[in-house]
Amino acid sequence: MDAKRIYLDHAATTPAHPDVVKAMQPYFSDIYGNPSSIHSFGQEAKAALESAREKVVVLINARPDEIVFTSGGTESDNFALTGIVYANEKKGDHIITSKIEHHAVTECADFLAKRGFNVTYLPVDKYGMVDPMDVKKAITDKTVLVSIMHANNEIGTIEPLADIIKIVKEKGVFFHTDAVQTFGHLPIDVNKIKADLLSLSGHKFYGPKGVGALYIRKGTRIVPFLRGGAQESNRRASTENVPGIVGMGAACMIAQAEMATAALRETALRDKLIRGIMEKIPEVTLNGHPTARLPNNVNIAIKYVEGESILLNLDMMGIAASSGSACTSGSLDPSHVLLAIGVPHALAHGSLRMTLGRQTTVSDIDRTIEVLPPIVEKLRAMSPLKKGGK
Amino acid sequence: MAGPYSEKVMDHFMHPRNVGELPDANGIGQVGNPVCGDIMKMYIKVKDNIITDVKFQTFGCGAAIATSSMATELIKGKTLEEALKLTNKAVAEALDGLPKVKMHCSVLAEEAVQAAIDDYLKKTTGKGLPGFKPHEEPLEEHEH
Numbered sequence: 072m073d074a075k076r077i078y079l080d081h082a083a084t085t086p087a088h089p090d091v092v093k094a095m096q097p098y099f100s101d102i103y104g105n106p107s108s109i110h111s112f113g114q115e116a117k118a119a120l121e122s123a124r125e126k127v128v129v130l131i132n133a134r135p136d137e138i139v140f141t142s143g144g145t146e147s148d149n150f151a152l153t154g155i156v157y158a159n160e161k162k163g164d165h166i167i168t169s170k171i172e173h174h175a176v177t178e179c180a181d182f183l184a185k186r187g188f189n190v191t192y193l194p195v196d197k198y199g200m201v202d203p204m205d206v207k208k209a210i211t212d213k214t215v216l217v218s219i220m221h222a223n224n225e226i227g228t229i230e231p232l233a234d235i236i237k238i239v240k241e242k243g244v245f246f247h248t249d250a251v252q253t254f255g256h257l258p259i260d261v262n263k264i265k266a267d268l269l270s271l272s273g274h275k276f277y278g279p280k281g282v283g284a285l286y287i288r289k290g291t292r293i294v295p296f297l298r299g300g301a302q303e304s305n306r307r308a309s310t311e312n313v314p315g316i317v318g319m320g321a322a323c324m325i326a327q328a329e330m331a332t333a334a335l336r337e338t339a340l341r342d343k344l345i346r347g348i349m350e351k352i353p354e355v356t357l358n359g360h361p362t363a364r365l366p367n368n369v370n371i372a373i374k375y376v377e378g379e380s381i382l383l384n385l386d387m388m389g390i391a392a393s394s395g396s397a398c399t400s401g402s403l404d405p406s407h408v409l410l411a412i413g414v415p416h417a418l419a420h421g422s423l424r425m426t427l428g429r430q431t432t433v434s435d436i437d438r439t440i441e442v443l444p445p446i447v448e449k450l451r452a453m454s455p456l457k458k459g460g461k
Numbered sequence: 462m463a464g465p466y467s468e469k470v471m472d473h474f475m476h477p478r479n480v481g482e483l484p485d486a487n488g489i490g491q492v493g494n495p496v497c498g499d500i501m502k503m504y505i506k507v508k509d510n511i512i513t514d515v516k517f518q519t520f521g522c523g524a525a526i527a528t529s530s531m532a533t534e535l536i537k538g539k540t541l542e543e544a545l546k547l548t549n550k551a552v553a554e555a556l557d558g559l560p561k562v563k564m565h566c567s568v569l570a571e572e573a574v575q576a577a578i579d580d581y582l583k584k585t586t587g588k589g590l591p592g593f594k595p596h597e598e599p600l601e602e603h604e605h
Contacts, residue, residue, distance in 0.1 A: 377498055379522035383464060383474060405498065417495030417520070453480045453526070455491065455502035455518035 076389040077435045081275075081367055081428035082224050082252060083393060087318065088277040094321035095279065098314040106311050107302060116313050123320025130323050131269065132260040133286050139303045140316050143283040144251040146296065147270035148175035148218075150285050150307070151247040154293035155216045155268065156183055159245070163213035165189045169201050170411040171228075172220050173249055175270075177407070180218075189213070198360040199228035199412045207238045214244050221250040221259070221269075225408040225424060226359030227368025229253070233264045240265050245291065251275055251283075252365060255326035256334065267291055273315065277429065278322030282315030329429070337366040337427050340436050344369050344425065347440035352447050358409060358422060367427040372409075372418040375457040376450040381423055384446040390439055393424040417456065466523055467557035473527035478534050483516040487584060490576025492595045493569050499525045503533070503573040507581050510540050517573070524563035528552050528570035536574055541581075545590075547574055 078086075098119060104112030106120050124135045141147045156166060168180050170192045177192070184190040191209045195201055201219055210217070217239045222229045232248060239246045247268035250259060254269075255276025261269060268291070272283040287293055293306065300308035341364075349355055354374040373381065378394030385392050404410075405419035414422070425439065451457045466474070483504035493500040499521035506514040515537050517529040531552050536544040549567035553559045559567060572595040579590035 375520065377521050377525070380474070380526060383466075383471075383523045386464065387475065415495070416498070420495070420498035453477060453518055454520045455500050456495070456520050 077391065077431075077438060079390060079392045079425040079427060079431070079435075079439065081431075082365075082424065082426035084274045084280065085277045085428055086430075087274070087279050088322060088325055090325060091278055091318045091321045095314040095318040098317050102313075106313065107300070116311075119313060119317050120311055123316045123323075126320035126323040126327075127271075127284055129327055130255060130259065131286060132262050134289060136304065137286055137289055139285045139287060139306045140311060141283045141285055141307060142281055142312070144173070144249065144270050144272035144275070145175040147251075147272070147283050147285040148173065148247075148249055149179050150293075150296040151268045151270060152176065152179045152183065152216065152218060154296060155245050155247065155291075156188060157294040158292040159215040163211075163215040165191070165211055165213040165215060167191045167193060167206060167209045167214060167217040169193045169195060169219055171195050171199055171223050171226075171408045172218065173224055173251070176218055176220070176249055193219075195228075195411055197412050198363070199223050199226050199358075199408065200360065200363070201230055201235060203231060203234040203238050206235050210239070210242045210244060214242070216245045216247060218247040218249070221248045221253040222257070222365050223359070223408060224252050225406055226370045226412065227252075227365035228360045229257075229363045229365065231363075232266070236265050255322065256330060256366065258330070261286060261288070268293075273319035273322060276322055276326050278319040279315045282312050282319050284319070333429055334366040337431070340427050340431055340433065341366060341369055343433070344427075344436045344439060345371070347436070348443060351440060351444045356418075358412065358414060365426075367431075369425040369427075371423055372414055373421045373423060373447055374418060375454040376421050376447055378421055378423055380450055381421075381443075381446060384450070385442065388442045388446075390442060393426070394422055464523075465560045465563075466527070467559075469555075469557045470524060470527040470559065473530040473556065474523045477517075477526055477530040479516050479530065479537070480518070481516050482518065483514060486514075486516070486577075488577040488579075488581025490573055490578070490580050492572045492576050493521070493525075495520070497565075498522070499566060499569055501525065501529050501569050501573040503529070503577040505536075505577045505581060507541065510542075512536050512539055512541070512544055515577075521566065521569075522563070524559055524566040525569065527556055528559070528566045529573065531555050532570040532574055541578055544574055545578060547571060 102115045104116040106117040124138050180190045193205050236246050245267045248266050249270045251272045254271035267288045269286040274280040297308045356372045358370040409419035486504035488505040491502040502518045504516045505512050515533045519526050519529040549571040552570050553567040579593045583589045
């Protein structure tokens with residue numbers, strides 16, 4: 072196939088920005104010292120590390136000593152949950168989270184639940200929104216942590232964090248948010264919303280893979296997740312991933328400069344794609360909130376067809392997307408997020424996620440709107456769920 | 462760009478054989494359910510104990526569509542006894558293999574053939590296929 076390939080899976084990962092790659096380059100074999108070493112090789116690396124830290128904090132209005140670099144979003148989430156819970160064992164044993172969190176949070180909560188902690192998984196409405204009043208009702212005097220994501224990675228719904236955190240802080244409980252999908256894409260001010268912990272990941276905003284961070288509000292006691300060294304002020308052992316951290320710092324600079332215009336541009340493309348699909352394909356519904364939504368996220372349920380077969384067909388046409396289908400993950404259950412917002416099983420299996428990025432063009436959107444309808448028509452024609460073929 | 466699948470699976474997925482409904486079918490079987498995400502409907506026309514025509518409709522992933530397509534090819538023109546000997550392994554092998562997590566699709570294809578023959582036998586002899594019981598739940602009319 073000669074046509075240009077179109078990548079609509081930016082929620083899965085983004086390409087590293089050329090400036091990011093350039094910034095990282097010297098830190099593999101020129102400036103290769105260990106930041107913990109006192110000699111000049113080490114101190115050069117240490118300086119790069121601290122400079123990157125200052126670039127990260129600008130995006131969330133934090134202080135440099137409130138950032139712990141990690142290996143990515145999953146580690147940050149695991150660190151936040153286990154670290155807070157184990158540091159507050161004497162205070163309580165109750166955790167509140169939602170049914171639509173990333174698996175890095177839910178499976179960690181499941182793990183803690185099996186070890187005697189009590190976990191409340193809050194329901195969400197049909198758009199995937201957590202009701203702040205549900206949070207209020209769920210908090211007990213044993214609650215130590217509330218963890219609600221900033222925006223959902225599958226359906227793009229942005230949670231009413233400020234309202235939720237206000238309630239949580241009134242009760243003196245710690246609040247963590249997984250901001251992996253929003254950091255570098257939407258403005259966040261940890262002091263304004265009063266989050267105590269926030270997870271972020273480098274490769275979701277044009278930084279490198281294998282690096283992320285956890286923001287930890289100053290004065291918050293936390294048990295380390297990795298032990299065996301004094302790095303990151305005794306909060307995360309292991310020699311720092313200097314090239315990755317430098318790259319993520321560079322990505323923060325780019326995000327700072329481009330975030331506002333990128334969000335506007337992507338929102339317009341997103342709504343064009345949603346409209347185009349709705350106009351051309353009958354019996355299609357939008358999953359997630361229509362407006363309180365990530366600027367780059369489109370998630371649609373397509374009746375009578377299964378997600379993986381749409382993805383394979385799109386891939387043959389050079390378009391890369393993702394689905395809520397079980398078949399792509401190897402398990403039989405469709406997405407827990409789609410089930411939580413009340414999408415019926417068959418429809419959850421037929422959901423398609425397209426996430427746009429800085430390189431997505433209007434013609435990419437036009438092409439997708441042109442390519443998708445015949446694929447759906449072809450698959451519906453062979454579906455036993457669609458009465459009378461098409 | 463075949464992803465997890467063999468070229469043969471992709472060929473049958475992109476260009477499925479014998480797809481559609483069969484108006485003069487005298488045996489129709491349906492297996493799977495929307496909860497697991499795969500539904501196969503198999504139509505057969507039997508004459509003098511031979512499957513003279515076969516068609517399928519499938520809601521499912523790439524492997525589900527490819528195994529349905531391959532199963533129809535493997536039983537077309539065969540006697541009922543021969544068709545009943547079709548195993549899921551034979552379907553998978555004819556497709557040059559399936560990823561482990563997709564083997565259940567080949568089981569569904571085998572059962573779809575049996576369900577169609579079971580229906581034919583019920584209609585013609587009043588008695589279904591001895592011991593036939595697809596292990597998936599029957600299709601629910603409602604999607605919940």
